[in-house]
Amino acid sequence: MNSLEIDNAPTSAVPKWIDYALLLTLFINGITLFTTPFEFYIGYFVIIVLIQKYLRVYSFPNTLFWAYLVLLIAGVLSLFTGQNQISQFLKIYLGTFMAYLFYYYILERYEWNVKYLFQLYLKGVWWATIIGLLQFVSYLIDFKYGYDFKYIFNKWGIVPGGFFGLRINSIFGEPTYYATFMAGGAFVALHNLIGGEYYYSKFKSAVILVVYFLTFSGNATTGLFISLALLIFNRGFLKYSFVLIPLGFLAFNYNYETNFEFRDRFDSSLEVFQTENFEIGSTHGSSIILFNNYHVAMKSFQENPLFGGGLGSHPISFEKYSLTKNVGVSGFDWNSQDANSMFLRLVSETGLFGVVLFLWILIKFYVFRKDSKDDYWLISNAILVIILLNFIRQGHYFLHGFPFYVWMYYYNYRQKRNSIETQVDEIDTELNHDIQLNVR
Secondary structure (H helix, E strand, C coil): CCCCCCCCCCCCCHHHHHHHHHHHHCCCCCCCECCCCEEHHHHHHHHHEEEEEEEHHHCCHHHHHHHHHHHHHHHHHHHHCCCCCCCHHHHHHHHHHHHHHHHHHHHCCCCCCHHHHHHHHHHHHHHHHHHHHHHHHHHCCCHHHHHHHCCCCCCCEEEEEEEEEECCCCCCHHHHHHHHHCHHHHHHHHHCCCCCCCCCHHHHHHHHHHHCCCCCCHHHHHHHHHHHHHHHHHHHHHHHHHHHHHHHHHHHHHHHHHCHHHHHHHHHHHHHHCCCCCCCCCHHHHHHHHHHHHHHHHHHHHCCCCCCCCCHHHHHHHHHHCCCCCCCCCCCCCCCCCCCCHHHHHHHHHHHHHHHHHHHHHHHCCCHHHHHHCCCCHHHHHHHHHHHHHHHHHHCCCCCHHHHHHHHHHHHHHHHHHHHHHHHHHHHHHHHHHHHHHCC
16 A cells, blocks of 8 residues: 555544554654643543543453453552552552543543554554654754654653664654654554565655664564564565564674664673673663663562562662662662552552563453454554553553553454454355255
């Protein structure tokens, strides 16, 4: 498809402004309307406006009720045991609850049309890619207003580094967020360049991957490797592994040899997790932060393996167990709120309940290409890359609309099952019709 037209529009027309409002919640996180008592992003305004209407129109999802009832009970118990504070618990509990409820209603408003919503996401990916490309070109020609967007976003910054002196982040607050939440589009682009065809032309797919690479983010490298692995798994190991595995190895080796930031971070992470020791000034700072949050999460898990310390408790656990709290260098507590990884945060705050629940969702509702001749497998795997990258290196529960992707992953599976059942019913109807004709 050479244009960015979206197929499979919902039967009941959804106003275009809701399309754009949804994209704003998914892609724009660099504008905060106020910062105390918490950071209020512009996307939250959209959620508050729309959810009031949807609460009056749609019924409450039972699945969400039971999950959050368990989290409420666990959270209250954590308050009595001293693992959590009521302000922290309420902030995260209500925030995640509202986010998951809002995006559930979004899917209901679009009549569970995951194909339309996924293509809407891909349209947003293309727009963000073009802005990223303009940012890169503007930096090369020293046009400041074309690469420095601080005059638009109040929570956004220039990130130096990479081969050219600038790591692309486009409309995202930092390159890591770009690499994480654009990963679904990168998966589709990679799929197209190795012989597939979905939504983007091959030219647009190439542009998306080039700009994705220009983030010089470790998450981008990880995202591409996960994408390669999933494509090999789905499209046939023997057929594609001879090309994709060497290609992936060469890409990793090239990035490792030429990108000092990536090499230093990769080597430091391996060393600190193998030795469980680090040295301030020698070990890469991000590796120390990740290992420190791992240590804190494990300590919190040991206190309450079943339910963790309760939603919002990781900062309290961080104050108790951090390995860097007595270090006289600032910056090592930057990710004390979100654990630097959603998996670690789930371990810390929800214990086995949260971890097992999420792993069950990822395994149970995964769509394999062999089981789906339609586009459902592609959507499932693209969204899976986004979710896995959040698990690895991003711990905010609802940043850039993360719950949207969880619901999409689930309802994509449901839509695939419904399509199979519909096909079976149609076949049965045709067979019954033929039998009746033969009897006559």
